[in-house]
Structures are given as structure tokens and as C-alpha cells.
Amino acid sequence: MAHNEPQDPWGRLEALVSQAERGGIGGLSGEELLELGGLYRRAAARLSLARTHPLGTAQRERLNTLVGRAYGQLYRAPRQPTRSFRRFVLEEFPVAVRLNWRFLAAAVLMALAGATAGLAVSGNEASVSALFGPGAANELRQVAQRHAGAGPKNWLPDDARPMASTLIITNNLKVSAMALALGITGGIGTAAVLWYNGLMLGVVGALVHQARADVDFWAFVAPHGVLELPAVFLAGAAGLMIGYALLFPGRLYRGEAVKLAGRQAIKLLMGAGLMLLVAGTIEAFFSPVPEVPHALKFALAGVLFTCLCMYLLGTGRGLEGEPGSDHSPIAQWLAASAMDAEGTRRSRNEEAVEGG
Amino acid sequence: MRTIQITTPENVQVTYTLAGAGSRFLATLVDGFVKVLVLIPIGLALSAAGLWPKSLDAVGPWVAGLAVAAVFLVFEGYYLIFETVWNGQTPGKRAQSLRVLRDQGLPVDFRSVLLRNVLRVVDFLPIFYAVGGFMAVMNPQGKRLGDLVAGTFVVVERPAAAQPAGPHESAPAADPPAELDLSLVDLSVLSDDDWTAVQAFLDREAELDAGTRTRLAAALCEPLMEKVGLPAEVAQHRHGGVLRALAGEMARRIDA
Numbered sequence: 001m002a003h004n005e006p007q008d009p010w011g012r013l014e015a016l017v018s019q020a021e022r023g024g025i026g027g028l029s030g031e032e033l034l035e036l037g038g039l040y041r042r043a044a045a046r047l048s049l050a051r052t053h054p055l056g057t058a059q060r061e062r063l064n065t066l067v068g069r070a071y072g073q074l075y076r077a078p079r080q081p082t083r084s085f086r087r088f089v090l091e092e093f094p095v096a097v098r099l100n101w102r103f104l105a106a107a108v109l110m111a112l113a114g115a116t117a118g119l120a121v122s123g124n125e126a127s128v129s130a131l132f133g134p135g136a137a138n139e140l141r142q143v144a145q146r147h148a149g150a151g152p153k154n155w156l157p158d159d160a161r162p163m164a165s166t167l168i169i170t171n172n173l174k175v176s177a178m179a180l181a182l183g184i185t186g187g188i189g190t191a192a193v194l195w196y197n198g199l200m201l202g203v204v205g206a207l208v209h210q211a212r213a214d215v216d217f218w219a220f221v222a223p224h225g226v227l228e229l230p231a232v233f234l235a236g237a238a239g240l241m242i243g244y245a246l247l248f249p250g251r252l253y254r255g256e257a258v259k260l261a262g263r264q265a266i267k268l269l270m271g272a273g274l275m276l277l278v279a280g281t282i283e284a285f286f287s288p289v290p291e292v293p294h295a296l297k298f299a300l301a302g303v304l305f306t307c308l309c310m311y312l313l314g315t316g317r318g319l320e321g322e323p324g325s326d327h328s329p330i331a332q333w334l335a336a337s338a339m340d341a342e343g344t345r346r347s348r349n350e351e352a353v354e355g356g
Numbered sequence: 357m358r359t360i361q362i363t364t365p366e367n368v369q370v371t372y373t374l375a376g377a378g379s380r381f382l383a384t385l386v387d388g389f390v391k392v393l394v395l396i397p398i399g400l401a402l403s404a405a406g407l408w409p410k411s412l413d414a415v416g417p418w419v420a421g422l423a424v425a426a427v428f429l430v431f432e433g434y435y436l437i438f439e440t441v442w443n444g445q446t447p448g449k450r451a452q453s454l455r456v457l458r459d460q461g462l463p464v465d466f467r468s469v470l471l472r473n474v475l476r477v478v479d480f481l482p483i484f485y486a487v488g489g490f491m492a493v494m495n496p497q498g499k500r501l502g503d504l505v506a507g508t509f510v511v512v513e514r515p516a517a518a519q520p521a522g523p524h525e526s527a528p529a530a531d532p533p534a535e536l537d538l539s540l541v542d543l544s545v546l547s548d549d550d551w552t553a554v555q556a557f558l559d560r561e562a563e564l565d566a567g568t569r570t571r572l573a574a575a576l577c578e579p580l581m582e583k584v585g586l587p588a589e590v591a592q593h594r595h596g597g598v599l600r601a602l603a604g605e606m607a608r609r610i611d612a
Contacts, residue, residue, distance in 0.1 A: 021443065044368040049610060058559050065513070068370040072463045075365070162421025170428045181478045184501050242505065255504060259459075262505040266471050 013039040013066055020073040040070040083347050091316040091343065093271040096264060098312065099332055100237055103244070107236035110191050111198035111229075118202020122210075128203060165284030172228060172276045176235035180242065180269050184258075187243020194236040219294035222301035224283035230308065231272040231279060238265035238272075241329070250330040257330060263340075264333045275308075360497055360509065362461040370461060374498040375510040377489050379452045384485065387434065387448035394430050398423075435476065439469040449510075459507045468506040475502035533592045538605040545583050551606070554580070554599050561596060573599060 016036045020028060028036065047063050097104065121127040175193065182189025208217040245261030246254065287297070358374040438446040444456035444464045456464050456472070479488025479500045488500035497509045557576055561569055573595035580602065581588060591598045 041366065044364060044366045046610075047370070048366075048368045057556065059555065064371055067364075067368065068372060068461060071364050071370060071461060072457070075462055162418045163424060164421075166421045166424045166428070170424070170432075174432075177474045178477060181475050184475065184478055184505065258505055259507040262471050262507070263467060266467050266474075269474065270467075270470070 010039075010043060010063065010066060013043055013070065017066065017070045017073060021069065024079075025073050036070065037074065040067070040074060043067050043070065080347055080351060083351065087343055087347060088267070088270065089274075092267055092340065094312050094315040095317070095339075096267040096336065097234065097271070099336055100241060100264070100268065100329070102329075103237035103240045104233055106240055107190075107194055107233045110194040110236065111201075111233065114195035114198025114200075115202035115205070116198075117195075118199040118204075119206045121199075122203045122206035128207075161284045161288070165280050168283050169276060169280030172231070172280060173273060176232060176269060176272050176276065179232070179235040180238040180265060183239030183242030183265070184246065185243065186247050187240045190236055190239030190243060193239075194232075197232060215294060219297045220287050223287045223297050223304065224279040226301045226305040227275045227279035227308065228283070231275040234268045234272040234275075238268040241265040241268075244329060245333075248330075250328055252330060260330070260333045260337060264336055358496075358498060360511075364461070372457070372461065372509075372511040375452070375454045375512050376498070377492045379454060379512065380492065380510060381485065381489065383446070383448035383452045383454055385448070386451045387446050390447045391430060391434050394434075395427065398426055398430075435473045436469060439464060439473070440466050444469075453513050454510050455513050456508050456510050459509065464508060468508050471506035472502035472508050475500075475505050478502075533590065533594055533597065536590060536598065536601055538601055541584050541586065541605070543584065543602070543606055543609070546580060546602075550580060550583075551603075554603055558600060558603055569596060 013036070016028065016032060016039065019032075020036065025033070043063055044067050047060070047067050050060050050063070175197070179190050179193045182193060205217075208214055241261045242258060242265050245257040249257030252260065286292070286300075358376075360372050360374055361369050362372065363369050435446060439456055442450075445454070449455065456469075458464055458468055476488075479485055479491070479502055481487045485500075488502070491504070492498050492500045495504070497503075499509055503509055553576055557572060561573075564572065574593075577591060577595035577598050578588065581591065581598065584602075586598075
């Protein structure tokens with residue numbers, strides 16, 4: 001860069017980078033892209049050279065910022081929302097669930113522990129009041145009793161259904177997000193969330209049983225529960241993964257391990273989110289409908305659960321492990337991370353080929 | 357002012373300035389304000405459609421449900437949507453010239469944005485980002501918990517307007533003497549400090565008044581000319597121009 005040149009040589013780079021930042025790198029023409037690449041390399045080289053052949057401070061800062069911005073634009077993965085979504089649903093999510101089944105099992109066990117505690121505690125009036133507020137036990141029993149007995153029950157009036165659907169979905173999403181976020185406490189917070197949700201289910205189940213409304217209640221819960229509960233378990237597993245990485249980073253630095261786990265765990269949460277959207281809709285619009293006979297509700301629940309299992313167990317290629325290789329979660333996550341990168345590369349190549 | 361250096365695949369080091377906890381907190385205040393602001397047009401739209409203010413029962417179940425969904429989306433989805441679509445910025449961050457980047461200096465992707473914002477609830481505890489703020493102050497890269505898990509950090513982008521545009525249009529008229537030919541001059545005798553001084557002068561000469569400019573140029577130029585072996589008369593008192601010619605010649609040789 002010479003001061004006696006009339007034009008500003010980095011002005012062109014600045015213009016191209018700004019254009020890419022505004023409209024995306026795809027908005028540049030082929031020639032502009034080549035120009036950007038060339039200018040970036042020249043600017044980067046000049047910046048590197050600035051160590052031995054110094055530029056003025058202001059110039060160096062400007063060049064530094066420019067190189068940083070250009071680097072950010074040139075080296076980002078192009079956004080492929082449809083392709084990424086399809087790859088996530090058909091490959092990444094089921095593979096991730098299978099890979100991290102131990103964490104999922106742990107989450108289920110924690111919730112079961114809570115449910116058992118709930119069953120145990122529900123006989124005791126005082127504990128139920130302590131957990132759910134005074135008089136809660138009576139209230140729950142009364143609700144259950146109202147629904148007990150012969151005849152179909154309308155658990156949710158038509159008017160309230162859209163609102164209920166929204167509230168259910170948003171609440172479940174928040175609980176799931178919380179389950180993941182609390183993983184940063186080494187998994188203690190996540191365990192607490194799982195245990196507490198199990199507890200509530202246990203208590204409610206016991207009270208419903210006391211009011212002899214079992215069949216009605218479980219017929220109501222089943223159609224959406226078979227999606228909602230696994231989703232919450234997945235979110236819990238995600239949190240436990242992060243907690244595990246924090247406590248047992250293996251050969252990695254703790255921060256590296258947590259980042260790795262986070263990137264794998266977020267897949268579980270994203271899948272759980274999708275499941276909750278469906279579950280919430282079912283919970284508001286199908287589960288409460290009295291005209292649908294119990295048998296049908298249970299049947300649907302069975303079908304949904306079977307499909308879910310087939311999907312999670314059968315979709316997507318798994319990770320092949322050599323016998324005797326390291327099977328610790330950290331090692332598995334490193335392999336999964338490499339597979340993710342490979343998948344992104346494949347998607348980009350596909351797109352490039354199709355684009356012509 | 358904390359900085360972070362990343363190395364590009366071209367083996368070039370780029371320096372980023374990390375955002376301080378103060379600017380980040382201010383950014384969240386602005387974001388909170390904007391969130392509320394966004395709800396106003398929604399409210400107005402509902403008003404215009406005759407749907408508000410009415411009790412939620414009166415507007416019908418679907419509108420009520422959608423309204424609640426919209427509010428949820430605005431409040432909980434705000435950071436998620438903006439940081440993804442605006443490449444690591446939100447209105448609040450823009451106000452403070454901040455940007456979220458991934459660890460290698462790469463722009464954020466949806467998953468890192470999702471991770472850092474899911475962790476936001478923990479960072480916010482017990483009130484007003486106490487945990488997150490503490491982490492950001494203690495962590496050498498200024499990361500809060502969300503940044504640690506997502507592998508991101510927040511930088512201050514120097515606003516483009518504050519940068520000099522290169523050669524100043526109002527540059528003084530001192531051109532190098534016409535007969536000055538530097539092509540055979542040995543520039544290697546000049547040290548790094550010499551070049552830094554020359555560039556510093558050229559960067560800022562437009563800001564100086566004429567008297568200071570001439571004095572400084574002469575003070576700088578004469579010893580350099582001696583080192584390089586140019587006789588003093590060659591400058592013809594146009595020292596600023598000579599300095600510019602030296603810098604230009606050096607740049608020409610580097611780029612060649």
C-alpha cells in the first residue's frame with residue numbers, strides 16, 4: 001500500500017466484504033468471489049508482513065479488522081437450511097440418540113426414582129402439601145374423582161385447546177432447555193429437574209389411583225405422553241452429557257470437553273423440541289377429546305411409540321468402532337464430531353454439484 | 357482492553373478486541389427494551405383488527421393461542437433469531453458495536469447460537485446476569501457460561517467510519533521533488549523503528565498544522581536520508597514528499 005497511489009487499494013476489499021456481510025457470500029458473482037479471495041490473500045500477507053515491515057498503527061488496525069471480517073465471510077459454512085434439516089432428522093439426531101443411550105438411560109432412571117418417591121409420598125398428606133402447596137392433595141383428588149366413574153370425560157373444553165397447546169409446548173420447551181442448561185452444574189441440576197418431574201407424575205398417578213380414575217387418566221396422558229416423556233428424557237440426557245464432560249473431561253481440557261459435549265448434546269435438545277411440538281398439539285387437540293374411546297387412544301399411543309423406537313433405532317448410519325478402540329463418551333463424541341464435519345462437507349458438495 | 361488472537365489457515369494472525377462486561381450488559385438492556393418495543397406493533401395490529409384490548413376469552417381460542425405463541429417467540433426466541441440471522445448481532449449488540457464469533461473467529465451457526473442462549477437462563481441467575489457477568493469478568497476470553505459451552509466469544513468491531521480511508525484527500529501538497537529517484541537506493545539500512553516513524557507521520561500529517569508538519573518532516577527525513585545515502589539537497593525542503601516517496605518505494609518493493 002503506497003501513499004502516493006491515488007486510489008485506496010484496500011477499498012475494493014472493504015467493499016466486497018461489506019457486500020458479503022450484507023447479502024451473504026452467495027450474493028457475489030463468480031468474478032467478485034475470485035477477486036475477494038485474491039484480495040483477502042494479499043491483505044493477509046501484507047498483515048503478516050507488517051511484523052517485519054511495519055505499517056502505521058491506524059493502517060494496521062484497519063487491515064487487521066478487514067482481514068478478520070473477510071476471513072469470517074470466506075470460511076463460513078454456507079447456510080443450507082433445508083438440507084441441514086433433512087440431514088439432522090434423517091441422520092444426525094437418531095445417530096446421536098443411539099450413541100448417547102447411556103445418558104438417556106440415566107435420565108430415565110432419575111425420573112423413575114422421582115416417580116417412586118412420588119408414589120411413596122402420596123399417601124402422606126403433609127408431604128404432598130409441602131410439595132405442591134397446601135390443600136393440593138385434596139384438589140387433585142377432587143379433580144380425579146370428578147373424572148372417575150362411567151362415561152367419557154372431556155378433560156379440556158374446545159375453547160381452551162389452542163391456548164392450552166401453546167402453553168403446554170412453551171412450558172415443556174422451557175423445562176427441557178432448563179434441563180440442558182443445568183448440565184453446567186455437573187449434572188446435579190439436571191438430575192433434580194428429572195427427579196422432580198418424575199415425582200410429580202408419581203404423585204398424580206397415585207392420587208388418580210386413589211380416586212379410581214386410572215384408565216381415564218392414562219388414556220388421556222398416553223397419546224402425547226409417549227412423545228413428551230421421551231423428549232424430556234432426551235433433554236435430561238443432554239444436560240447429563242454436559243455435566244459428564246465437565247466432571248470427566250478425559251484427555252481434553254475441561255473447556256474443550258464441555259464444548260464438544262455441548263455440540264453433541266444440543267442435537268438431543270433440538271430433536272426433543274420437535275417431539276414436544278407434536279406432543280403439545282396432540283395433548284391439546286386429541287388427548288382430551290371425550291368422543292374418542294380409550295382403546296383408540298391407547299392404540300394410537302402404542303403406534304406412536306413403536307414408530308418412535310423404529311425411527312430412533314433404525315435411521316441413519318451408525319458410527320463404526322474398531323474393536324478395542326476407546327469407547328469413552330469423549331472419544332465417541334470426537335468421532336461423532338468428525339462425522340458431522342464430514343456430513344457438512346458432503347452436503348456442500350452435493351449442493352455444488354446440483355448447482356452446476 | 358483485552359484481545360484475542362486467532363490464526364487463519366493462511367497462517368496469518370488476526371487480533372480481535374474482546375467486549376467488556378459493561379458493554380455487553382448495556383447491550384442486553386437495549387435488547388430488553390427492543391423486545392418490549394416489538395410487542396407494540398403486534399398490539400397495534402391486533403387493535404386494528406378489533407381484537408384487542410379484549411379479554412383473551414372474547415377474541416376466540418385461536419387468536420388467543422397465537423397471541424401467546426407470538427409473545428413466547430418474541431421473548432424467548434429473540435436472541436436466537438437475531439444472532440442467527442444477523443450473523444452474531446442483536447439490536448443491542450449493534451448499538452454497542454459488538455458481535456458474537458465462534459472460537460476460531462468463524463461466524464456463528466445456528467447450533468452455537470442455540471447453545472449459548474439456552475445457557476442464558478443459568479447466566480442470568482440469581483438476578484441480572486450475576487453469574488454470567490462474574491464468569492465474563494474472570495474468564496480470560498470474557499466468556500460467560502453460554503460462551504464456554506457454545507465455543508463463542510464476543511468482540512468489539514471497530515466501526516468502519518472511525519477508520520482512516522487511506523490517503524487523506526486533504527493531504528498537504530508536498531510532492532516529492534521531481535528528480536528524486538529511489539529505485540537504486542538501499543532501503544535495508546532503515547530499521548523497523550524508522551519505518552514505524554515514517555508511517556506514523558504519514559498517517560497523521562493531515563492532522564498537523566503546516567508549521568509542525570514541516571518541522572517534523574524535516575526532523576524525520578534528514579537522518580533517514582543520511583542513513584540511506586541521499587545528499588540533503590535532493591529533498592529541496594520537501595521533506596514530507598520525500599518521506600512519502602520512501603514509503604511508496606518500500607511498498608512497491610514488497611508488493612513486487
